[in-house]
Amino acid sequence: MIIVFIxxxxxxxxxxxxxxxxxxxxxxxxxxxxxxxxxCLRRTYSRAPxxxxxxxxxxxxxxxxxxxxxTPQAADSPKxxxxxxxxxxxxxxxxxxxxxxxxxxxxxxxxxxxxxxSGVGGRLxxxxxxxxxxxxxxxxxxxxxxxARTLEQQVLMPISDPVEMDxxxxxxxxxLAESGYAPYFQTAFGRDIDLQGVADALAAYxxxxxxxxxxxxxxxxxxxxxxxxxxxxxxxxxxxxARCLNCHSGPMMTDGLMHNLNQALPGRPAQDLGQYAxxxxxxxxxxxxxxxxxxxxxxxPWFHHGLFVNLRGIVAIYNNGMQFGIPANxxxxxxxxxxxxxxxxxxxxxxxxxxxxxxxxxx
Ligand code: HEC
Ligand code: HEC
Numbered sequence: 065m066i067i068v069f070i071x072x073x074x075x076x077x078x079x080x081x082x083x084x085x086x087x088x089x090x091x092x093x094x095x096x097x098x099x100x101x102x103x104c105l106r107r108t109y110s111r112a113p114x115x116x117x118x119x120x121x122x123x124x125x126x127x128x129x130x131x132x133x134x135t136p137q138a139a140d141s142p143k144x145x146x147x148x149x150x151x152x153x154x155x156x157x158x159x160x161x162x163x164x165x166x167x168x169x170x171x172x173x174x175x176x177x178x179x180x181x182s183g184v185g186g187r188l189x190x191x192x193x194x195x196x197x198x199x200x201x202x203x204x205x206x207x208x209x210x211x212a213r214t215l216e217q218q219v220l221m222p223i224s225d226p227v228e229m230d231x232x233x234x235x236x237x238x239x240l241a242e243s244g245y246a247p248y249f250q251t252a253f254g255r256d257i258d259l260q261g262v263a264d265a266l267a268a269y270x271x272x273x274x275x276x277x278x279x280x281x282x283x284x285x286x287x288x289x290x291x292x293x294x295x296x297x298x299x300x301x302x303x304x305x306a307r308c309l310n311c312h313s314g315p316m317m318t319d320g321l322m323h324n325l326n327q328a329l330p331g332r333p334a335q336d337l338g339q340y341a342x343x344x345x346x347x348x349x350x351x352x353x354x355x356x357x358x359x360x361x362x363x364x365p366w367f368h369h370g371l372f373v374n375l376r377g378i379v380a381i382y383n384n385g386m387q388f389g390i391p392a393n394x395x396x397x398x399x400x401x402x403x404x405x406x407x408x409x410x411x412x413x414x415x416x417x418x419x420x421x422x423x424x425x426x427x
Contacts, residue, residue: 106288120307127319130313136272157229159184161184174197176192180369183230191370207353209338210352219270275358278427295425311406322354375425378424380417
């Protein structure tokens, strides 16, 4: 009996040692296999993200791993339903013609397929409409130039903006009262219509929006063949040599922070000094908010000025390290280099640029 027990112990111990050896061997194999080989990349990226290759992240950068999109919580409360009604309400504009939805179209990732937006009376704004699909994540800057600091503060600003809805905020409550909104505010907040309720309802609705899951989400959820070879190599480049994860990280692929990418275009017709224009601090010169890259193909054209219409071109300017000439008539401040130090020339080969573009197209 004792002999049998000892033999059993020995056997199970050697079995677990063998299992351990086997696991270690596999880990060694997969970390040793050459990542330039697509088959090896696929094997490595088929594992959970904690086993993925270490990304290229500069010192001091706070980042999160890429992750699948979550489903909305409490998507159907009376507050959210009211927010959705308000989002579609043209009476929130001076001439009853424009609702939020006018420039944030669901089919275009809640952005708009135009270079810059037009509001009441066809008045043109200065910037490209930004996608609203990332607002479920807590963040500290709103608008391309970060001039609003909470979503509740932000959502009232388009209403009174003269080139958007152009309605004085003092008129909002009477307009909604005339339109029969009182019962909806009672159900949502247990009180009469007020501006705080308008802001809270709109913000609550926007926080329920989510990007459409794509093949990339299926890949992240374990379907190893959901990305083709080129897209897979693009994912690896995005996290490593191309340095994109330094700013476009987490499930929504944004750090929600402000960066200068030399897009202020000083001295040119589209000059826009970004955060500096409202803060007046030189360190904010040309800074814009990192947009989410989820459902990117829907929110074309891109960047705050809407001047970029193809993703290959965007990859090319990142590859060049965002170097642009400065015209002679630019303000003197423009000559000092304030490019974000996270932006560097990348040295991507033509086929690597193609792979990175293919990855961006699947987001
Ligand atoms: C006339 C077009 C237009 C209308 C109408 C409009 N927006 Fe916008 N929206 C834009 C543009 C353009 C931007 C980017 C502007 C900027 O950054 O200066 C923007 C930015 C935003 C942002 C910032 C998102 C972020 O990540 O920082 C939110 C939120 C938003 N709009 C919500 C709304 C809501 C809510 C309404 C209705 C009350 C509305 N918008 C009406 C064009 C419009
Ligand atoms: C230093 C931070 C930073 C890094 C690194 C970075 N980005 Fe960006 N990205 C931004 C900011 C900020 C913007 C918006 C700039 C603007 O509009 O002026 C942006 C805009 C974009 C856009 C346009 C999205 C839209 O909705 O308009 C794309 C596409 C993009 N980046 C892809 C990439 C890729 C690919 C890489 C890696 C090669 C990368 N980014 C690296 C910060 C960064």
